[in-house]
Amino acid sequence: MTKLMLRALAGETLPTPPIWMMRQAGRYLPEYRATRAKAGDFLSLCYNPDLAAEVTLQPIRRYGFDAAILFADILLLPQALGADLWFVTGEGPRLSTISGPEDMRGLKGKDDIHEHLAPVYETVRILSRELPSETTLIGFAGAPWTVATYMIAGRSTPDQRPAHALREGDPRCFDVLMDLLTESTIEYLSMQIEAGAEVVKLFDSWAGSLKGAAFAKYALEPAKRIISALKERHPGIPIIAFPREAGEGYVGFAKATGADCLAIDNSVSATWAAEHLQGDSCIQGNLASRHMVTGGQDLIDETRAIVEALKNGPHIFNLGHGITPDADPENVQLMIDTVRGV
C-alpha cells in the first residue's frame, strides 16, 4: 500500500489525513537539545549527516508522524553560494549583506554549490535507508524571495524593508539575485530528490509582504519556474508550496505554479480554504502553533474543526507555521490522537 502522505499528495481524499509538523525536529524536544549539544551548535548539527539524520528520526520514533522532513535550514543555500552565515544564540541567523552589484560579485554560480551541500545530500541518503517504510521523506528549500530577504538584510526582518528597498531601488541587481536563487534552488532540490527525497517543499515564509504585481513576479513566478524544472527532470515528484500569509494570493497559486499541495498558515480559515483552494490541490495545514503551548479542549476543538472542514478533499494535517520551543511535547501527542481519532 502506498504511503498515506503520497496518496494525499496524489489527490486522494482519505478518511484520516496524514500528519506531520513544521519544525517537528526542534528545541521543544529534550532529545533534540541533547543531540544539538553533542554536535556543538545548530550549523554543526546541520552539516553532520549522522546527527542530522538522528534528529530527523526523533519525532518519527516518538510520535509516528506520516512524514519526516530533512533536518537542515533554508540558509544553507546562501552559505553554499558564498555568503557568510552564523547564528546568534537567542537571536537567530546573521549573514553577510547584499546592498548592490558589488556584493553580488563574490557569489558563486548555481553549479558550484554541491560540494558545500554534500553533507545535506548524505543526510537524505541515510534517511531514505533508515525511515520506516510507511514514512515519507520531505526535502525542502527556501523560496527565492524569502532567501533573498535574509541575504540582503543579513538577518530576519519584521517587514522585509531592506529587500523591498533593493527591489525598488536597484531592480536589475535584485533580479540577478532572484535568478541566481531560482536556478540554484532547482539544482539543490534536484540533488535532494536524486538522494531520495520523495516530496519537496518550498518555504516562502515572507511571501505575505509581497502584494499585487510584486507577488506575481517574485513569489508566484519563481515557484512556477522551480516546480516546472523539477517536474521536467523528475516526472511525478510531488511538490508542496508554502507562500505564507499570501491571503488572497493563495487563490489559484497551486494551479498557476503546478504545485501538488498548497500549505496554508492560520491567518485563513480551513472552511475558506475548503471552498476556495481545495478544488485545485491538496491542502496542508493549518492549526495555530500556540495550541502546542496551551493544549486542552481548545486544541481538541480546533483540530477537529480543521479535519472536519477539509474532509471532502485531499488534506495533510499540519500547523500553520513551525512549532515553538516553549511547546509541550504532550500537546503534540494530543493533536495526533485527535486527528487520528484515538
Ligand code: CP3
Ligand atoms: O523540522 C523541520 O521543520 C526541518 C528543519 C528546518 C529548520 N528550519 C530547522 C531549524 C526547516 C524546514 C527550516 C526552515 C526555515 N529556516 C525557514 C522557513 C520556515 C519558517 O520557519 O518560516 C526559515 C525562515 C529559516 C531560517 C531560520 N532558521 C531562522 C529565522 C532561524 C532562527 C529562528 C528560530 O526558530 O530559532 C533558524 C534556526 C532553526 N532552523 C532552528 C531549527 C530547528 C532552531 C535552531 C536551534 O536549534 O537553535
